[in-house]
Amino acid sequence: MEYLHQREQLDPGGLNDWDIMKKSPEAKNIAVRRLSNAVSGKNVTIALHAARAAVSIGLLMPGHSRWRGAGSLFLGGTTCLLQARHRYGTDGSDQVATLVQGATGLARLSRSPQTQDALLWYVAMQANLSYAASGWVKLMGERWRDASALPGVMRTRTYGSEGVYRLTRRYPQTSKYVQHGVLAMECLFPLVYVAGGRLTRPFLAAAGSFHVANGFIMGLGRFMTAFPSLHPMVAYTTAPATHPAVAGRDDRAVRAAAVLLAAGVAAAAAVAVQRRGVVLEGWPASRKVVTRHGNELMYETGGREESDAPVLVFCAGLTSTSEHFSWITERFAHDSEHAVVSYARAGYAGSVRRSTAPYGLEESVDDLEDLVRAVVPRHRKVVLVGHSLGGELIRRAAARLGDRVAGLVYLDPAHPAELQRSQRQDAGAKDLRETIAHASLYLRLGTGILMSRPDWLDKLPKAYRDKVFAQYTDARLWTAGKREWEAVEREFRAFEGDIDPIAAPGLIIAAQQTVDQDPEQLLLYNELSRAHRNHGERGGIKVVEGSDHDSLLTDAMHAHKAAELMARFLGTALTEAEGTAAERAEDRAEEKKAQREGAGQ
Template identity: 55%
Template sequence: MKNLPPQARSALSALLGPVPLTRSQALGASERLAAATTLVGSLEYLANRRHTGPRGLNDWAVAREAFAARGRPLRRALDTAAHPWSTRALHAARVATAAGLMLPGGGRWRGAADLFLGASNSLLYPTQRYGTDGSDQASGLVQVATGLARLSGSPQAQDALLWYIALQSNLSYLVSGWVKLLGADWRDGSALGGVLRTRTYGERHLWRLTQRYPRAARTVAHGVLALECLFPVLYARGGRLARPVLASAASFHVANGFVMGLGRFVTSFTAMHPAVAYTSTPRSHPAVAGRDDRMLPVAGLLAAGGTVAAGAVAAARRLRVTDAGPGTGTVTTRHGNVLRFRGTPGAGDGDPVLVFVHGLAATPMHFGWYAQAFSESAGAGAGGGAGEGGGAGWLTYHRAGYGPSRRVARGAYTLRESVDDLVDLVDGALPEGRPVVLVGHSLGGEIARRAAHRLGERLRGVVYLDASHPDELNRSSQQGSGAAYVGGALRTFGVSLRAGMGILLSRPSWVDNLPAAVRRPAMAAYADARMWRAATREWRSTEIEFRAHEGPLRPQDSNALVVSAQHTVDRDPDQLLMHQEIADAHRRPGRVVRSVVVEGADHDGLLTEPRLAAEVVGHIRGFLAESNAVAAHDAPVNAAAPTAGPLPFAIETESR
């Protein structure tokens, strides 16, 4: 800068350097910006309450189902807060309090007001989740921190809380940026146009500009990425870049508010900027003289401890996932892949074994209720009635790369590899000639369909559980448009787990719906990065093959039961037509073909909801009984029963 003309040095001095705010200035600016978010949000609610009424976006009669498993005190508190009169009273009080905080002053009463806004926000948020888009959470965080700072009166405590806000601000930009970086549309710069063309956040005129000037659109998208991923650079060299970075971030939020209709983003996220400005100013500056920075090393130690704990949890889960345990078998396929399987032999040598094929990013434990039901039937002996479908054995397995199964194949993955593995599993795990019924869910249904014709006469039938259709990405607008997000979501999940974020993963409700004995292994598999890496690999090949699909489905010479989830076909009628095509491919003289739509079921609920799983098990038993009856009727009178020996394993059900 010394060699620059005086005018240039003056301009750079205005653009570069820290934003010196005193402690009281930072607290005051943060709480006023957060109060402005609350003021606007509560006024919006009082002016437009239709979304909380019956059939509204935030209808509490529907939203409260998400808290059905919580404790009674919390449910009662939320029910009280969600009552129309209580909600209006709370919002009216929030308006008055927020307006008071907009006034000048620095008394301790402001701390109580901040805490009231933060606490009421936490109480109201579960009843009005849709429409906040993160702004209420950000403002609530600031209000709790500034409230505690006001009430403490200790400069050291206030500095620690301001550091907390600043670190949260840095974290919000960093996480957002690095997650975006995983998406191909952000890396190639097309994301901006994609966002602007959506119905919720789009803007028609600006979208047209992105199409007319794609290079400029890519520059803006990459600029957003750089801003978020590199946000902490404003702390470098004594806050030299604090002004341009904070100005860019504030401009970004203003643009979001104007273009995408996220008006509260402007004040909610910029409410954290004063704390960033305060903490990024060098301690030698008079404005921050005496600032206590001990929060930073404490945060570093906590982060290091969290990293160690996250690694330990991930390692423990990995050991649990890869330890197949007693009672399992192993098959090495033609590709060198090592598959782990588990099952029960069933009532008799001539009865079919149900081979369950799990879906994408799923586990064999998803079939826990099915395994338990058929194990109990088999355990009942002849009383279960093999002819009634009660005596069927079952087998579950992890596809290569999932759980304890290892993928050794060196070549590029294709779905044919999984089909070959399934055929080799049947040949290697079951006695020669033992009848089988393939039961595939989602992508597992497509793998089973492709394997069916290769199993010959030993195949008794195929059960498709809300199965994928190879032409669904071309024929279903819903499936086709959503495909672009599936790969990104799988990669993001996998990268997050490899980074140790699995320790923060909450247990999804479907895990708690499974039989008690399989919940822990199901959660361990769900939180293991290997499963998501395998799913990403499978999805990459699936999308390519499905996009390239042409022509009708291959005719099948086997019985079939096609089960559809009502929610799936209601949301996407094209899926019902494609499921019917799967059934039609099996229709020929002497074959049993049935189609069923399970009312009230969604895609995963067919497996994980006990009531729905029991209903599907009933359909499978009926299908087996009818298939056995037809097979017995068509068999030669003097035909000998299959002479296959017992299964090479006899294992108790996973759900005991």
């Protein structure tokens, strides 16, 4: 009825304009796109919704006809059919409704009591999973634990209620009890199966009240009808087997689910072990170096080893891999006089952190310095290249390496004052901390098998994709990232003063979306640029149009543009810097000669 009332949204420019919707993730599958194309016309879509409304009214009528099963399947099927057609407005309530309609529809059409019981058990187990997973995920969030979640939601325009928000502020202790009560109900929902069914009514009453409150306060009306449709199956399956209403109930679905769960856990463990092996193995040409902290760093080299051109040393960002630089490293390794070195920080890929001391960013700076001194021949200078957090690490390392550094290239780098001065960075810091912590925890529990393959990964060169995916589904990367981010927050929030002057020339390559969405970030980049000796000459700040923080490396077009800017920098600023240094050396020689002659006279 909503869609029929808002049918103008099907017109060009509307929220459900098919010319826009067909670009959604659901419509990428060719089969889904063809089915959706068949119903994308406005008249066909309206006719389907009218038929859905008529069938829904029929299901509200009394009766036990098998046609009710067909009607439920029709509603579930057309919901799936129209999913891509209506990208906006589909959410958890639609998914639950489809699940219940599909399972109960099949149960009504089946003549086998065993099949019917299996389907009802399926819905009941989904209900338990829905509540328990939601509760435990909430419990991981700091806002639910400290009882700030409810006031926060009530303040929003989309789901908020000014009156309820004021009540949460007036009665904070009651608000805390309500939130922790919701957490307890969801986390402990599977307890409905203990005590011979005596807990069923209290739990279902609490869950039903929760959905009714959401419906009236947050405007989630369809949640108020969708989720309680799970409850009859919970009641049916929690009743003692001796109860007359469930006499003869077939409970083998529980044992089958337990066997499938055990098989899934075993498969997840096997996949995790296999991926861990891929991660630790590295590449055929990978080597290791041990740093002063005892950490083992895995690195790879390429390019012209016999050349005297500076060696490019790449330092990756937070929860990132050295393979993120692959478009750029391959460009310089194959089409320039430069050699390249890329490595994984301690804890990433095949690198191992042996240090037992509390972690600080200076440890990673020490490791980078030790790597350069051990791997790069003494007669060759280095150009340090860092992305994101890697940019801050190379800045600090440059001061340690002194005249061995020919230049620095920052790729959308971090700035030590960004958490203090950028509202966008500060607001995102807490969410990033929780995301990394959750990923580290869940992957340690073996859930890597459930992790979907991100779109950006398939934009990397093909030879690197599987290795990067293995790293991203391995807990080691996220555990190392968690350790690093804690240090970043601690040190960046304590940063005072200005960035120390840097003798080597520097180039900052910024992503357009970074500077467009956060003007303060551009000011920070200007400060970083002015700290370099060549500020205002050939280095400075360059912006890659259309790129964002990640696609600057992962998208071939943006990465090649960045490589081109780097090549210009290497060919001009560094040459000029060497020339200037030579001129200064000649001037000093002339000055000393004049002094000697004056002394002789």
